[in-house]
Amino acid sequence: MSMQIGDSAAEAIFRDQARTWLSQHASLRSDDVANWHDDLGGHVVACKKWQHVLYDNGWAGISWPKQFGGRGGTSLQASIFAEEQSKFDVATGSFAVSLGMVGPTLMAHGTPQQHAEFLAPMLRGDHVWCQLFSEPNAGSDLANIGTRAVLDGDTWIVNGQKVWTSFGQFSDYGILLTRTEPESPKHKGITYFIVDMKSAGIEVRPLVQITGVAHFNEVFLSDVRIPAANVLGQVNNGWAVANTTLTSERAFIGGGGSSWTVEALIETAQKLGRTQDPVVRQKLAAAYTRAQTLSYLGYRLRTASSLGLIPGPEMFVMKLAYARHWEKTMDTAMEVLGADAMLWGDNVIDNGEWQHRLLSQFAIRLGGGTNEIQQNIIGERGLGLPREPSVDRNLPWRELVKG
Template sequence: MNFDESPEEAALRAEIRAFLEANATRKTGTEADWSRGPVDDSEDAAHAYFEKTRAWQRTLYDNGWAGITWPKEFGGRGGTPAEAIIFGQEAAKFDVSAGFFGAAQSLVGPPIMRHGDQAQQERYLPKLMSGEESWCQLFSEPGAGSDLAALSTRAVRDGDEFVVNGQKVWNSEAQHADYGILITRTDPEAPKHKGITFFLVDMRTPGIEVVPLRQATGQSHFNEVFFNDVRIPAENVVGEVDGGWPVTRTVLTSEAGMIGSGGGGASSFDSLLATARAFGRADDPVVRQGLAEVYSREKMLSWMGLRMQTFVMHRRGTPPDPSVMKNFSTQSTEIKVNLGVAVEGPGGMLDRADAPEAGFWQNLVLSQFSSRIGGGTNEVHRNMIAERALGLPRDIQPDKDLPWREILKA
């Protein structure tokens, strides 16, 4: 691993620090930090948090720190991944978050830059980057998740418009979104990857109904989105009609990179140790064994993260496999959060305000599952490890070349 910075990188770090000191306050590590998330489970709190993240995105944009790796021709900074990593390292020390605006840039920017036409690029990219318009991803369906290309939402051409009918699900922040990236079935006779069309859709179009899904944590991060005779102008197609799969792949690749770059994040071992001490369990041999396991796993993860950074920043060494990192990371979270609740004893069975530490560990126990599913499930990543790392035969895909109309639907 190589931690040496070039003089240019060191100067950039100083510039970033100066920007953050002037525009934000340092994290306190307590509930006083707004960037931890909504203050409670209410829709008002979710909305207030969303608007704070929008304001931070605007600050980034106004100061030239939005879209660090985006090409200059699209209004970005034209910087390198190394510069984006340095920005992330410094920003992690401050009470700031672009929340879902940051994720939306990774999901929506690349397909428009790579496959969109000039009119779409000029119309949508600046307001995406400034946070003036918010976006969501309308991909998954009740019968299409890991096997996304099996999707059923239909779009039928009618003159200069397409008429869309169907249902999407698990759409993060769709209840706050102005626009969505949407994939639909336009040719049911073609094999499943061939008859898909990719749209940009205004979420205020008549016929769109967004229904928030309440999660076990009490929050509503996800939604169901229903389309009933929704009319979308043909000019909102990105790429070719029936040629939406390569556009979709661009989004999925960018999404995987975004999730992978979160690996090796801030340590929470200290919080676990503090809880064990507060409950008088830090001398219990079984608890100590668990603490040692959690500590060791966090160290291994942070070293994997550093190996990844060294590769990205200096093109040296071999990067760890992202699928290995994702599985290791989510397993480590499971071990850690279960121990957090266990050391609380009987109080660990309570929830939210009734539970110790206002339900800090209980909330993590309930929300841990999302990281095992989002960005490709752990099982799908294990398939990738089998195929890419171990060289085992590919998963059989018996319906790959069949017309979509003939394949077995979930």
């Protein structure tokens, strides 16, 4: 497969159309845009507004089939649009779960009734969705989830706890993994639900992170009643459905660019008179080299996508390389800031963006599968190394030792 760098003629035309439309409906991002991490609730409102504009103008769901209200384009067109959109001052983050993960899962596994009820409002931006998968004892080992769902007539009764639920405090609906057959091995006996987050018995408690922002939550479920019609896919076959969601999540995270650039860090270094320091220069050059390598890795992913192929291990390599680049470059940023790196609040350089990004590295290193899990997958699928030993795969979930 030869690598394609830059746009084909058709892609260039599409990029041009996207840019023209965007410039008519939004203003270009400037250096002093408001930081949404200061007001997450306001950010959600801004996201809803912008999604409505996209929907009304036929730019929502670019790669969604027309039958589901989308534009019927390719995933490459969707990423070209996202690239162009990122240059404009518009809010988009709070629909990452709904549009990026729930939409594809619903389309693949939902009933016609579920399609009709949920997809159009999702695309329009009426509803924010969250992902209720991880639990205190089930993160990397997600199949170990213990939140129980028991059928009572035509209603399921759910009890348990979820954690790390991004945007849970602003969500209208959630996708929920539950244990419905504890006698089966852990990957079997899981059922996947759509849950109305306003249901009685759901308590959402925001968790304040090291950055001072509460982006995610603990969610407690006590006798929550979910209608049987809200099972997505088959009862006890939720792991297959969850895999569609997780594949979409990885594609989304792997394909995402960052909101900062090495060029911006170089500008800060110049501004502070730090570019004469040979060690700082070397580190900036290393950061620039990593960023270039990542963009070439991005071209490989795009080439695969334009050929209609599902990217293989390069997706996992990308996520790992991106997380490491973030970590190392923020160390360099702190060195560039010197003693000023210790400031927080008023009088910080560049609005405190570099400190925020330093502390945000943990989100990238853990979310969507930790660095260590990426390495395991690259080892198995990319390098053909033996599978990690798994002693509990075939035992009944009920008999497993729980953390």
